[in-house]
Amino acid sequence: MSKRNKALVVFSGGQDSTTCLFWAKQKFAEVEALSFDYGQKHRLELELAAKIANDAQVPFQVLKLDLLGQITNNALTTPGMDVEAEKPDNSPPNTLVEGRNMLFLTYAAIYAKSKGIHHLVTGVGQADYSGYPDCRDEFIRSLNQTLNLSMDFAYEIHTPLMWRSKEEVWHLSDELGVFDLVRTKTLTCYNGIVGDGCGNCPACKLRRNGLESYLAKRP
């Protein structure tokens, strides 16, 4: 089997990356999943990710990335800092972890090259843009080129959700046959509640609004 037909999915166990995991399983002959332990408060995230990967029969690896929490200040890793319910202005939310996607994808690329894997898959998207600059398409395209130059290796970063709204992400999971799994087993909630979540944090609202729109149209 050609190494060109193997993909590494950057995987958090949330709705988006879980949908990407099953998307990748349909598209590539071999798939692996990679998570990061960057000191996130919700340790459950990594347990759920391991469980979903196991159910999907996908090799799963966690890389420990202590440093990120030490040099940034944000509500996902800083003890005592709460998630803002709404953005006070146009500034990014306090759940932004500066440089996170760039670091995750760079480590994923280094790890992938060591295994001869060229395809990287990430669940970032800008259809429901939440103020994270490192979810934008122009960032991913620039990063792809930089990674290739950095390691003289032909990476291809896939972003199947880039232009899909949350409603369309639910639709995709349904097409992939994992709608129920994604709905009940993934963690998106900033307050660490699995499945439909707390319902009040920005991540839950986005997820629920998309779900309701999709359910209203579901055949």
Next chain:
Amino acid sequence: MSKRNKALVVFSGGQDSTTCLFWAKQKFAEVEALSFDYGQKHRLELELAAKIANDAQVPFQVLKLDLLGQITNNALTTPGMDVEAEKPDNSPPNTLVEGRNMLFLTYAAIYAKSKGIHHLVTGVGQADYSGYPDCRDEFIRSLNQTLNLSMDFAYEIHTPLMWRSKEEVWHLSDELGVFDLVRTKTLTCYNGIVGDGCGNCPACKLRRNGLESYLAKRP
């Protein structure tokens, strides 16, 4: 004082980054130095870096980056793997740490943004190209753009040594008044010997050849 006149130097305590540190001190009103502990065998490197930064009266910080050594295989971090004296072919030397400069500069950028610093300085160069893709100008330019997009922040990466041969780097250190300091207090040698080094490893040969060329012309 404008924050725009402050720079962060990625600093290893070697000839190149030490020359860059003093270059930056001449160019910017405020300078800080950042080193990485990535499990390098020669722990002396970090001690020397601290000492040089202290002598230069530059604030100095070490970030601990365990993960890099764990996911790559190279002669600088892998116990029992020796540095190849000469490259067997056109492939990169086994002292290549995949993705190292990309990670260092990404962490440096995250750290710099948290302090409002826009200018990053690195000693990479391609005049004496040693087979490291992440020392090339096209990589640095691409990375600069990717970092700016990643964090929506106007970074400027400075590479004062990009097109300088080792001879010209010696010349620059002399112009900056730190020729003797660089010659006696920096560590470039892959075998961990300070100053003129072991004389046999590829890094020593490059350094010495440049030094001899420069000394032959020095006024």
